[in-house]
Amino acid sequence: xxxxxxxxxxxxxxxxxxxxxxxxxxxxxxxxxxxxxxxxxxxxxxxxxxxxxxxxxxxxxxxxxxxxxxxxxxxxxxxxxxxxxxxxxxxxxxxxxxxxxxxxxxxxxxxxxxxxxxxxxxxxxxxxxxxxxxxxxxxxxxxxxxxxxxxxxxxxxxxxxxxxxxxxxxxxxxxxxxxxxxxxxxxxxxxxxxxxxxxxxxxxxxxxxxxxxxxxxxxxxxxxxxxxxxxxxxxxxxxxxxxxxxxxxxxxxxxxxxxxxxxxxxxxxxxxxxxxxxxxxxxxxxxxxxxxxxxxxxxxxxxxxxxxxxxxxxxxxxxxxxxxxxxxxxxxxxxxxxxxxxxxxxxxxxxxxxxxxxxxxxxxxxxxxxxxxxxxxxxxxxxxxxxxxxxxxxxxxxxxxxxxxxxxxxxxxxxxxxxxxxxxxxxxxxxxxxxxxxxxxxxxxxxxxxxxxxxxxxxxxxxxxxxxxxxxxxxxxxxxxxxxxxxxxxxxxxxxxxxxxxxxxxxxxxxxxxxxxxxxxxxxxxxxxxxxxxxxxxxxxxxxxxxxxx
Amino acid sequence: xxxxxxxxxxxxxxxxxxxxxxxxxxxxxxxxxxxxxxxxxxxxxxxxxxxxxxxxxxxxxxxxxxxxxxxxxxxxxxxxxxxxxxxxxxxxxxxxxxxxxxxxxxxxxxxxxxxxxxxxxxxxxxxxxxxxxxxxxxxxxxxxxxxxxxxxxxxxxxxxxxxxxxxxxxxx
Ligand SMILES: Cc1ncc(C[n+]2csc(CCOP(=O)(O)OP(=O)(O)O)c2C)c(N)n1
Numbered sequence: 001x002x003x004x005x006x007x008x009x010x011x012x013x014x015x016x017x018x019x020x021x022x023x024x025x026x027x028x029x030x031x032x033x034x035x036x037x038x039x040x041x042x043x044x045x046x047x048x049x050x051x052x053x054x055x056x057x058x059x060x061x062x063x064x065x066x067x068x069x070x071x072x073x074x075x076x077x078x079x080x081x082x083x084x085x086x087x088x089x090x091x092x093x094x095x096x097x098x099x100x101x102x103x104x105x106x107x108x109x110x111x112x113x114x115x116x117x118x119x120x121x122x123x124x125x126x127x128x129x130x131x132x133x134x135x136x137x138x139x140x141x142x143x144x145x146x147x148x149x150x151x152x153x154x155x156x157x158x159x160x161x162x163x164x165x166x167x168x169x170x171x172x173x174x175x176x177x178x179x180x181x182x183x184x185x186x187x188x189x190x191x192x193x194x195x196x197x198x199x200x201x202x203x204x205x206x207x208x209x210x211x212x213x214x215x216x217x218x219x220x221x222x223x224x225x226x227x228x229x230x231x232x233x234x235x236x237x238x239x240x241x242x243x244x245x246x247x248x249x250x251x252x253x254x255x256x257x258x259x260x261x262x263x264x265x266x267x268x269x270x271x272x273x274x275x276x277x278x279x280x281x282x283x284x285x286x287x288x289x290x291x292x293x294x295x296x297x298x299x300x301x302x303x304x305x306x307x308x309x310x311x312x313x314x315x316x317x318x319x320x321x322x323x324x325x326x327x328x329x330x331x332x333x334x335x336x337x338x339x340x341x342x343x344x345x346x347x348x349x350x351x352x353x354x355x356x357x358x359x360x361x362x363x364x365x366x367x368x369x370x371x372x373x374x375x376x377x378x379x380x381x382x383x384x385x386x387x388x389x390x391x392x393x394x395x396x397x398x399x400x401x402x403x404x405x406x407x408x409x410x411x412x413x414x415x416x417x418x419x420x421x422x423x424x425x426x427x428x429x430x431x432x433x434x435x436x437x438x439x440x441x442x443x444x445x446x447x448x449x450x451x452x453x454x455x456x457x458x459x460x461x462x463x464x465x466x467x468x469x470x471x472x473x474x475x476x477x478x479x480x481x482x483x484x485x486x487x488x489x490x491x492x493x494x495x496x497x498x499x500x501x502x503x504x505x506x507x508x509x510x511x512x513x514x515x516x517x518x519x520x521x522x523x524x525x526x527x528x529x530x531x532x533x534x535x536x537x538x539x540x541x542x543x544x545x546x547x548x549x550x
Numbered sequence: 551x552x553x554x555x556x557x558x559x560x561x562x563x564x565x566x567x568x569x570x571x572x573x574x575x576x577x578x579x580x581x582x583x584x585x586x587x588x589x590x591x592x593x594x595x596x597x598x599x600x601x602x603x604x605x606x607x608x609x610x611x612x613x614x615x616x617x618x619x620x621x622x623x624x625x626x627x628x629x630x631x632x633x634x635x636x637x638x639x640x641x642x643x644x645x646x647x648x649x650x651x652x653x654x655x656x657x658x659x660x661x662x663x664x665x666x667x668x669x670x671x672x673x674x675x676x677x678x679x680x681x682x683x684x685x686x687x688x689x690x691x692x693x694x695x696x697x698x699x700x701x702x703x704x705x706x707x708x709x710x711x712x713x714x715x716x717x718x719x720x721x722x
Binding site for chain 2: 123124127128131132144147148151152180181182183184185186187188308309310312313314
């Protein structure tokens with residue numbers, strides 16, 4: 001403890017200092033009356049501030065930043081509408097377990113609860129979509145609250161934390177003590193798995209005929225890829241992923257068979273059906289991945305590894321639950337298998353056959369465009385929006401340059417409008433990396449204003465926009481389940497997206513046939529700025545649905 | 551099936567909302583809820599009585615356990631705990647029924663705590679079934695008003711919800 005460091009200062013200055021202590025280098029934000037005292041401090045500071053064009057985008061950027069860097073992303077909004085605009089972004093981060101800290105300004109303490117101008121109860125609103133949130137009611141609470149928030153955002157299962165700070169708390173003075181010891185009593189994540197359970201799992205696996213590994217987003221958050229691959233090699237077990245688990249293993253890993261679930265690959269589905277033991281690592285058995293809980297439970301024995309005890313058996317009954325960090329548990333499981341069962345197991349050779357590819361590459365369809373992009377094997381971070389293009393991308397974007405965790409998509413909430421801001425956040429986090437956004441005309445329009453942020457701060461991403469003049473996924477659902485009665489899913493051809501990009505200081509190119517696409521992508525790759533390749537899609541091909549009866 | 555859950559919490563505004571929200575999300579109606587201070591400064595204890603699917607309830611309990619302001623949760627049953635409820639019953643009496651009523655109340659372990667203008671207030675702290683019975687017996691005399699607190703519970707023997715706290719260092 002260095003008493004020298006203790007000094008009196010305003011709440012805003014304390015907030016700035018403690019954010020610096022936490023290593024924050026960028027804040028995605030938008031000002032308003034309630035947070036201006038903090039902006040006053042940010043004015044001549046070492047923290048970079050990215051002025052977004054809509055607060056929702058600030059939350060998505062913080063989220064994209066967090067996913068691309070593994071660090072905590074920070075967004076900032078004012079009270080009332082600024083705070084409520086963050087809500088979709090916070091919920092998106094919550095459902096995909098992404099660590100962000102959202103800071104909202106609040107009206108002065110004496111006005112709280114009076115329906116004062118721009119007052120909403122953002123703490124109340126965000127209780128169900130944050131790991132934790134809190135009002136900071138005195139300047140003296142800022143340091144412990146911020147330290148707790150950053151710790152919680154990353155501890156155990158990551159997620160968003162919100163701090164709500166009244167304007168007058170930012171203005172009042174308190175002693176700043178960066179060395180204060182902060183402890184928590186309630187929250188105590190379990191990291192290393194129960195050794196008895198790990199032993200049982202090793203035994204079950206050593207006797208398994210067709211073990212299969214399903215990797216979810218937890219493998220990425222935990223950095224468990226190497227141990228997962230080690231397990232797969234020890235057993236010779238195929239690796240499948242959920243949507244959130246995509247990019248948990250390299251696309252060219254020989255045991256990787258693609259995605260399971262509603263829109264999974266047939267090889268992945270075959271492997272699931274053949275399996276006698278399924279190891280789910282950091283996967284929460286979501287309804288889209290499992291398809292039918294009844295059928296799924298009957299198929300095999302389950303080993304579930306999850307850091308969140310509340311995920312264990314939330315939807316599926318499992319035979320061996322193990323709570324803890326996926327990487328740690330897999331490591332111990334592998335050690336156990338090597339030590340106790342070396343003679344019981346003969347690793348099976350990698351499955352034969354290629355990863356599922358898209359074959360009809362002549363028409364200007366979404367999967368064909370993605371296949372073409374994928375074949376370039378670019379070294380890039382890929383983000384998507386939500387819709388058919390997202391699922392096509394998850395199925396067919398298999399570039400060997402896709403690093404672990406660098407397929408960034410809104411899997412849990414399915415938030416249209418996530419892609420562009422998330423890609424900009426990822427670019428801020430990884431300026432060394434190329435970032436590619438695969439989006440649809442519906443989704444892109446939902447946060448298109450962030451093109452202005454991109455040109456303002458020169459954050460270049462390559463945008464592959466699948467303009468089918470449709471909310472394609474809605475059309476597909478109406479095709480499949482509403483007798484092809486289409487309603488509210490078609491857009492007139494009234495938007496020129498390349499012109500929109502130009503209007504915001506950027507450029508792009510419109511592509512009407514597949515043989516122009518490679519050129520346009522190359523032009524985009526050469527560009528130093530965000531470049532919108534607008535693909536005019538002339539097919540309405542549906543994504544096949546999978547069932548266990550296939 | 552009925553569950554009785556004790557929750558030891560940090561006494562902060564909004565804790566009730568956080569906990570209640572988790573039950574609400576899975577469609578549980580909380581049958582009874584009691585909250586109060588404990589011997590530890592800054593800590594309160596909830597007792598929640600709730601009915602429903604056991605697996606889902608267990609899941610909700612784990613969600614509750616994840617709340618930062620929640621320090622501990624535990625489940626009680628007749629075997630491991632003493633379960634008590636408290637009730638107040640306001641009842642009409644006449645000269646003719648007075649003795650009978652006093653007798654009944656006494657028999658079930660209750661107590662008259664107020665008599666005014668032909669009415670009596672009866673209190674009882676007992677197991678649920680005995681309170682149920684007292685209510686049934688008093689019904690014919692005309693209950694004017696009544697309330698029940700819902701269960702509170704404490705483990706038998708050495709087991710305690712307030713084990714020494716385990717502090718997790720966040721910084722410093
Ligand atoms: C904010 C939001 N609103 C509505 C939806 C429902 N929804 C899911 S996919 C989709 C269509 C997406 O269209 P587009 O972005 O053009 O992609 P496409 O399906 O055509 O590839 C809609 C409306 C959603 N996921 N998110």
